[in-house]
Amino acid sequence: MKAKLVLLPGDGIGPEIISETVRVLEVIAGKYGHSFSYTERLMGGCSIDQYGSSLTDETLVDCQAADAVLLGAVGGPKWDDPKAKDRPERGLLALRKGLGVFANLRPVKVHPALIDSSPLKPEKLIGVDILVIRELTGGLYFGWPKGRDVKDGRERAVDTLEYYDYEIRRVMELAFKLAKGRKKKVTSVDKANVLESSRLWRQIAVEIGSQNPDVTLEHVLVDTASMRLITGPAAMDVVVTENMFGDILTDEASVLAGSMGMLPSASLGAGGPGLYEPIHGSAPDIAGKGIANPVGTILSSAMLLRHSLGLETEAASIEKAVDETITAGARTSDLGGKLSTRQMADEIIKRL
Numbered sequence: 001m002k003a004k005l006v007l008l009p010g011d012g013i014g015p016e017i018i019s020e021t022v023r024v025l026e027v028i029a030g031k032y033g034h035s036f037s038y039t040e041r042l043m044g045g046c047s048i049d050q051y052g053s054s055l056t057d058e059t060l061v062d063c064q065a066a067d068a069v070l071l072g073a074v075g076g077p078k079w080d081d082p083k084a085k086d087r088p089e090r091g092l093l094a095l096r097k098g099l100g101v102f103a104n105l106r107p108v109k110v111h112p113a114l115i116d117s118s119p120l121k122p123e124k125l126i127g128v129d130i131l132v133i134r135e136l137t138g139g140l141y142f143g144w145p146k147g148r149d150v151k152d153g154r155e156r157a158v159d160t161l162e163y164y165d166y167e168i169r170r171v172m173e174l175a176f177k178l179a180k181g182r183k184k185k186v187t188s189v190d191k192a193n194v195l196e197s198s199r200l201w202r203q204i205a206v207e208i209g210s211q212n213p214d215v216t217l218e219h220v221l222v223d224t225a226s227m228r229l230i231t232g233p234a235a236m237d238v239v240v241t242e243n244m245f246g247d248i249l250t251d252e253a254s255v256l257a258g259s260m261g262m263l264p265s266a267s268l269g270a271g272g273p274g275l276y277e278p279i280h281g282s283a284p285d286i287a288g289k290g291i292a293n294p295v296g297t298i299l300s301s302a303m304l305l306r307h308s309l310g311l312e313t314e315a316a317s318i319e320k321a322v323d324e325t326i327t328a329g330a331r332t333s334d335l336g337g338k339l340s341t342r343q344m345a346d347e348i349i350k351r352l
């Protein structure tokens with residue numbers, strides 16, 4: 001098949017992990033007879049430097065016209081001025097919104113060979129296989145009003161946790177659909193004892209749950225969920241939650257996998273191009289050194305093949321190669337190893 005991909009390497013380690021991932025995609029293309037075209041665009045801090053905007057209209061249009069978008073990471077100390085009117089992260093949020101990718105799939109699996117890389121007790125980690133579905137285009141990140149003003153002579157800052165019923169319904173429906181291909185259990189995470197938006201969230205979870213009686217639905221408050229991720233992660237399967245709750249819980253969950261560098265993500269909407277990115281950030285401290293772990297991005301490209309291009313065999317072959325590479329003991333420095341980004345990718349490619 002032919003597919004048009006837009007690459008957004010972004011900032012920090014982004015370009016290093018994206019170029020290794022493209023090598024993997026090219027091996028897949030060669031082996032299975034596909035032809036992928038790549039259009040590279042700036043997004044994030046690099047785009048602010050070049051165009052004065054973290055996401056230009058042209059780049060968004062190119063992304064919307066692609067079959068899928070592969071992103072590295074954005075941000076860095078250079079653009080951290082709290083008074084700046086644009087920030088790298090704004091570009092990422094505008095891209096997610098502009099692509100309408102409301103569901104962010106973040107699978108968290110613990111590779112048996114990496115159990116000792118996590119600070120958790122090994123017995124807690126056996127069998128961990130969680131799919132967090134983070135609502136991505138609503139909630140606290142996007143609610144209105146938002147901003148700063150002066151009220152009663154005091155400086156004030158406002159963020160709003162806002163959800164429409166349809167925004168919850170569509171992500172909840174996807175959670176139940178995906179649960180059917182797994183252990184048929186959905187954990188809906190909210191803060192319904194305090195937040196009105198969470199009470200609507202729970203109401204809709206119950207509504208979708210009643211339409212899917214073959215799937216077990218449980219509600220867990222977000223504070224409890226953060227605890228259970230540590231005390232009993234193997235009991236969790238599909239977890240669906242609000243945008244910022246999902247952001248926080250997936251950083252926590254990455255500790256189970258031994259390193260943030262391991263975890264991929266797919267952001268999906270209603271049929272348009274998907275957006276694929278590792279869950280880690282731009283790691284400015286190691287940028288340019290060629291030592292970043294490329295696995296999160298390489299696994300994101302597998303999700304791209306699966307979800308945007310329907311290439312299940314190809315996706316699974318990347319995942320298998322990564323699995324075998326880790327089993328064989330290949331490690332970048334985040335996991336206590338010595339391999340460079342390039343060498344780690346070579347190890348994976350060797351097994352493809």
Ligand code: IPM
Nearest residue numbers: 074075089092093247279281
């Ligand atoms: C993530 C990141 C982003 C988010 C930042 C960079 C805006 O933390 O993808 O998890 O908060 O969504």
Ligand code: MG
Nearest residue numbers: 247248251279
């Ligand atoms: Mg995050």
